[in-house]
Amino acid sequence: MNIGDVADRSGLPANTIRYYEEIGLISPARDNNGYRRFAEQDLHKLAFLARARALGFTIEDCRALLALYEDDTRASADVKRIARDHLRRIEAKIADLRAMQDTLTELVDACAGDARPDCPILRDLGREG
Amino acid sequence: MNIGDVADRSGLPANTIRYYEEIGLISPARDNNGYRRFAEQDLHKLAFLARARALGFTIEDCRALLALYEDDTRASADVKRIARDHLRRIEAKIADLRAMQDTLTELVDACAGDARPDCPILRDLGREG
DNA sequence: GATAAGGCCTCCAGTAACTGGAAGGTCAAG
DNA sequence: CTTGACCTTCCAGTTACTGGAGGCCTTATC
Numbered sequence: 001m002n003i004g005d006v007a008d009r010s011g012l013p014a015n016t017i018r019y020y021e022e023i024g025l026i027s028p029a030r031d032n033n034g035y036r037r038f039a040e041q042d043l044h045k046l047a048f049l050a051r052a053r054a055l056g057f058t059i060e061d062c063r064a065l066l067a068l069y070e071d072d073t074r075a076s077a078d079v080k081r082i083a084r085d086h087l088r089r090i091e092a093k094i095a096d097l098r099a100m101q102d103t104l105t106e107l108v109d110a111c112a113g114d115a116r117p118d119c120p121i122l123r124d125l126g127r128e129g
Numbered sequence: 130m131n132i133g134d135v136a137d138r139s140g141l142p143a144n145t146i147r148y149y150e151e152i153g154l155i156s157p158a159r160d161n162n163g164y165r166r167f168a169e170q171d172l173h174k175l176a177f178l179a180r181a182r183a184l185g186f187t188i189e190d191c192r193a194l195l196a197l198y199e200d201d202t203r204a205s206a207d208v209k210r211i212a213r214d215h216l217r218r219i220e221a222k223i224a225d226l227r228a229m230q231d232t233l234t235e236l237v238d239a240c241a242g243d244a245r246p247d248c249p250i251l252r253d254l255g256r257e258g
Numbered sequence: 259g260a261t262a263a264g265g266c267c268t269c270c271a272g273t274a275a276c277t278g279g280a281a282g283g284t285c286a287a288g
Numbered sequence: 289c290t291t292g293a294c295c296t297t298c299c300a301g302t303t304a305c306t307g308g309a310g311g312c313c314t315t316a317t318c
Contacts (some may be wrong), residue, residue: 079241
């Protein structure tokens with residue numbers, strides 16, 4: 001398979017796949033013409049990466065998860081720790097965003113949104129203190 | 130005021146304040162020795178920016194909001210549009226994160242997290258299809 | 259007057275994870 | 289033999305800072 005094929009089949013852009021090779025997540029073979037030649041195993045890894053990224057894992061998390069995936073002697077505790085830490089970060093992020101959402105919702109609701117200059121949003125942002 | 134004073138009073142790091150000047154959000158005066166000299170008005174702008182950033186507005190949003198803030202003839206509709214668009218992005222982000230949270234919570238709960246290699250998390254990431 | 263501490267300056271590299279584009283080689287079809 | 293679709297590498301740009309090097313300025317102390 002060429003890069004276009006694995007891009008189609010993994011759902012990842014070709015440039016992203018090149019990037020993953022550059023940072024050492026995958027190591028596809030090369031044809032005589034210099035084209036990357038992807039085996040089924042490479043595609044499988046890319047699909048793994050695509051799913052892990054879709055769950056919001058960082059690239060370094062993905063690197064660790066991939067290593068564990070390929071290690072038959074891994075302890076599931078190691079995997080779970082990565083996932084739990086990531087879950088905590090997501091929960092923290094959600095809490096931050098919800099606080100913003102609450103404030104913004106109030107402000108947007110309070111703003112007339114017409115041609116007049118008076119605006120509770122700006123008043124809040126510019127308040128003293 | 131020197132930069133250290135406004136940093137303390139606005140809660141923004143000095144480097145961030147320098148950055149805001151570099152991208153044209155503020156334009157403090159300069160003393161003969163080259164030090165930035167901040168007026169109360171500069172501090173007020175920085176506090177405005179700090180609050181807008183804390184609500185998650187992008188720098189470009191902040192630039193637009195600041196311009197509206199200083200324009201007596203603004204229409205509150207323009208402010209509201211920026212805030213509403215931002216709110217929508219936040220809501221979308223929350224939805225994404227909650228989807229991740231749901232999946233991750235399931236996977237983490239299903240994983241024994243012990244010394245054995247068997248792991249539902251990796252099984253999910255590596256599934257075919 | 260020398261010195262040391264602390265604040266300020268500019269410039270630059272690095273962060274995360276790509277994305278898009280330029281310049282150019284390769285391949286299959288007509 | 290040319291056209292067009294792929295592929296290659298390399299590089300700049302994205303967001304919003306952060307940290308550090310190297311060096312000047314100020315103030316206090318000895």
